[in-house]
Amino acid sequence: MELAARLRAQARRSDQRRLLVVTGEAESCRERARAALDATDVGPGETTYVGPAGEFHCESVARHEADRLLGQSREAVVIDCHERCEPNTLGKLLGVVSGGGLLVLLAPPLAEWPDRRDGFDRSLAVPPFEVDAVGSTFRTRLVETLREHRGIVVVDADTGEIEVDGRFEAPPRLPDPTPTPPDDSQFPRAAFAACRTADQAAAVSALESLREPGTAVVVESNRGRGKSSAAGLAAGALAHDGTDVLVTAPTRQSAGALFDRAEELLDTLGGVSDAADLSPSTGSGRIRYERPAAAADLPGSPGVVFVDEAAALPVRLLESLLEAPSVAFTTTIHGYEGAGRGFSIRFRDRLADSDHDVSECSLAKPIRYAPADPIEVWSFRALALDAAPAADQLVDAATPESVRYRRLSGAELGADEHLLREVFGLLVAAHYRTDPNDLARLLDAPNVSVHCLFEDGHVAAVALCAREGGFSAELRERVHDGERVRGNLVPDVLTSQLRDRRAGEPVGWRVMRIATHEAVRSRGLGSALLDHVRAAARAADLDYLGVSYGVTPGLAGVWADNGFGTVHLSTTRNDRSGEHSVLMLDPLSPAGEALFDRHSEWFCRRAPAAIRESLSDADPAVVRAACRTARATPALDLSDAEWRHAADTATGRAIFETAPRGPQRLCFRHLVDPTEEPFDADQRELLVRKGVQGQSWERASEAVGFHSEASCKRTMGEIIGRLVDLYGEDRA
Template structure:
């Protein structure tokens, strides 16, 4: 029976060039049934995601599902009995080729939502326990398995087929090879390797990267061949002697791009080397750099390709514009990143740049037919296509017109409309929103969702984590060990900042906040925070942590949050330093950490924070408490001598740094932004004169020195004591 079902499913999938999903559920050992499915359906090219070895298949742990990126299989088996990890399920779906099967192993479906597994353990953060984790994600998943076309359900315990998963599709019509363009700059062999007309159009669009001030944006859903198109173009450019730099969230994710570049050069007889760097015989090459490294344009590449661009922050993507021809390829709906958010936010950035932009969209699937039922099942199960309300529905929303609501996770599960809008806003706002986040939103006991709605539609959303509240024994252990799961800010304050009492008070960390782009900059984000603060008025503190940019720092500081930490290392993907901010007028914890940050920031800026962007430093310091510089008479004479006479600040840097910190934290300061940057780069971060002059656009190092002297004169006049004025008068 099971063998016959598997054979019929595979035959139908092959005939329609679609995929089918077969779920084997029950307490019984699934290995005999799985082996029967694989044998009957002739599935030799199968791989397993799970924690147990089965059917002699090559196995990857669920956390290693990224190994499937850039690969296709006739069958992927996902064992969800020990760990139902949404990201792994999403990667598995994307790796199944047309005519293939996705096989899901699950516990009895009726019991599954109430069981707890290894993924749930990541959601049970102290002081919550595994019993506090909800099962809403799996309950929703079971409902979709039982209702969606193309899904076969087999009860292993009773040996019955609950659903056969057959859809009886019309036979697919043979397709003609894509038409090659009459007029093209890339070699003909590049276009002969394209599989669809969409791919031909995408490769031809990338021809624009032969020119200087150009950008090409290629978007598509998964399985449309966008990375292949970028790889074909990269190979053609390398064949012409161009140095092509490729970046992506990780090297493995760009595997298909490199494979296609290698194939094009090989077909042209120009491949000299095809390993990590794809080298052409005439000097052209295709090489990889991490995103943070790539923005520095190492070795001056001629062209840059950004693969899966939605998985990177917009500020990083925009860093290439106008500096080098750049091609962006990205998935619109997928676990790689928030594609819809990319489309909205990056399009706005492109419009503000004086760059020749070409945009191309690929719609035709390559690996399976457009009628494939597994793709829409995955989109719905993992909310890969979640979107916020369309713009006309929220265009007139104001802080006065909206309603504040805090739906429970059960409310969100039962209201698909509300869930899709809320999650769609999160996808739109953050470049790394992924399926795992959907499960966290629905099941994590320490997370709550908060919305502003306008006429029933979501216009702003915040995801908030309860943190702290740990018992004294756990606090002591955290202080000794330096780690506590799922409590980001108490972990930071206890482990890194060495506060033994930081994990006791109960706080609320704003994990994500997003406002519909149609109504941004109208006070809705602040209105949402005001309501949050009111709802949790018993919290000891509020906090947040994010990749620091001047705009984000200003938003949080305007809402009463004070900086307490700036990370020494950059995020490998975004290239940003993370900032942590706290709010709490009556909180001793907030008061002491804000004070400690102000006390140490001058030292770390000259050491571990020397490379933090000057504007990030300026904005961070603007949120700290102003303190008078408190210089001695001798120190004032040193400063005045450097301002008006032959003195040099780098002979006695201490008083100059205290003075710089004072003016950069002074809310009454009217010092220009350029002079503030000079104080940050030269006085606080101690970069040498040549580097400072080049970065801040002074013609020479001497020009930067003279401007620092003029800046110090302003500070002497504003803060200087009698000793400073007397020293000034020595120089007329």
């Protein structure tokens, strides 16, 4: 196929990438694509096919395994979109194609593609919706961008007719000057010799400051600029110098480029002696990976921590990593991994307030392909990777009284690119897990609704809500028997984990995301938006609003102030966020009240034992926040003997451990529903650690800061005595 050869030649001359779209029925597209690649100089060993197995004589990767290509480079990548067109897969694979390479997209005829339903559409059709309820806005928009952007050729698989000819000649890429190390550099010259651009060498030089404790470095760039490689070279140089380097990232695969560059440098400098981690053949340094939740505890007391793709991790976890002597954060500004601007908004203030001396650098010049690459331009538009909130000055006058509420449909968003970019940009900036799949979800998912506050026509706040519940009796029974139901978190948890057969019957909205523009935070706009969402839910005859999130004291208080109450606290940490999730409800109807009341009461009955059994190591502030926001009164069902024991524990005549249930129930009652707060901060922490979590005297004493266990026990006695006075009445 001469067209593909010419397209490949254009790409190689400019060191840019080109996109060949082959349209038609699946097998015809595969045959045409095989012929096209055979006509180029790209060999099977330089090509990866992503789609159904066995279709190409080259590396074949299933869609769900696309993550393993992150950080790697190919001359050609074929993405078969007939069975499933998933935005995240496109976002991941676009960066795999190197300069001079071809991205080949296999798709149904463009005129028909938006209305064809595929596997990704089925994932958006969460119960009780069927796949025919899924919209077509995302793929309509995708097709429009394929027709409009240069560097893209669309060809009919059956006829060979060129439907869109976006070929153009770009100037050849000029060679980059060889980077030179700074005169005062302490890193080996080989680290700088391995750099591809002056930007990358400058980043390695900036990371050299990590040799001194008390430093932090932030490295930002778009994809393909070599920030992870720069981090890998710096990590290798530090390990060669004897430093214990800990690396964390959303996945081990996403840190692949960092480890590859570190290994190459260590080989150059004297070999690698450990295959699991990376260790120089001489010296005591090493480089090792830990999952984010585990890395937060800084296992092994590393000297330096590298956080790759930091924007994809939650702020609370990033804050814990500031306990390391030195730490580096690399982050993508525009990419499916997360947004650098979101990282800036959420975390930079915390970083600035830390004890670290902070420096930062950015990489602008691409390494993997030449500047002005047309496929990068197309991907930013098609996947809204560079979407951003409205400029600060456009919304900075917003107040709850001045804003206007609108509920937006996917069709409205798809028809207004400016509006879409403001809505999605605000979500990306405010939340660490917003990705291209979310773009398709807010445009086309039948269970998702978009709610906004506008200041003078610009988005000041946005909330995404998911409709949940309304299950048939048959589905409720299947879920109770263990079947998982997608996209229905509230009824799924309440039914499968908490064993409530009726939980799937009421219908509610779960607040999936809510974000307020950075320029107008702390003005009550989030609460105002929730009031509008609540009114819209009531108008739609819904039974409740729900929310689930990684609980922190601040967030729990905000949701409680807006009428939500805790009904569940997870007993395990989320692997990615490192946090315990809390589930809260705000009832809107009699059916919602019944659901809320029985689960509030059930939470208060089961939580004391669950906390002692599975949450004894949790942050006491988290336990306090989750319990304090429950809207129920725990029963004090103590026997006369338990009341006597509690009263005597207060005076020292009885031992806490002899009959702990009474003191523990008193402590939990006060934690959830205090009649007053007579305790100082240390006493409140001890009440949780010993009275609710059941920690040992030694551990609780050390954690709170008592000079002896005896002092800790006396204070606990005083706490129990005060609780007996508060709740015991005449019986006690």
